[in-house]
Amino acid sequence: MNAIPITLSGAEKLRAELHEMKTVHRPAVIAAIAEARSHGDLSENAEYDAAKEKQGFIEGRIAELESKLSNAQIINPTQLDADGACVFGATVDLKDLDSDATVTYQIVGDDEADIKESKISISSPIARALIGKYAGDIAEVQAPGGIREYEILDVRYV
Structure with a gap:
């Protein structure tokens, strides 16, 4: 299996969930x-059947978490040296050229993506459009409503 990129904080969340599954839920x-x-x-x-079904779910989740952690390539964004390029783990400030709205996203792994926390998956269309670009560049993102353009205002490694 290929290495799965994950940020340091994402790996910590997976470890915490694994610990809780093993020490509380199991x-x-x-x-x-x-x-x-x-x-x-x-x-x-029915109680027995429900408990056995829940046990199957818990054991499956434990195996999934262990697999993800064993195949994880943990990346600490603060130690990146990408000379200002948008890379995995970077935090990017963007300006929507249509609406002039500004947004900030961190590019993270699929398992830790959460739009409410402004974390987008490396495999999302916007992240794919940003990878390799620098502050001042324009990223064209294929959205369901057509192509959207974003100006990259800043790239940080925090």
Whole structure:
């Protein structure tokens, strides 16, 4: 499997979720299964079936998190030396040339993308249009409503 780029903060969030799954959720579902078993007949025991289904979800998520972390290429944006270019981990200030609105995005991995936190996925159309460009350049983004143009105001590695 190829290395999956992820920022330092994204990797920490995945580690925290993995720790919670292993130390909180897994023991809780084991206790729920034991409780449901104590009620007797398992063939018509909805509590048991629900607990087993939840256990399957938790174990699947643990395996997924472990896989992502083992294949992660952790990148610390503060240690990037890209000479002002838009690269993975960079924080970019943009000006929409149609509306004059300014926005700030950080280019992150697919798993940590969250538009509410102004984090966009490296595989998103806007990030793909920004990669390799510098402050002062114009990025053309293919949007559902047509091509949008953004001027890159600043590129920071924070």
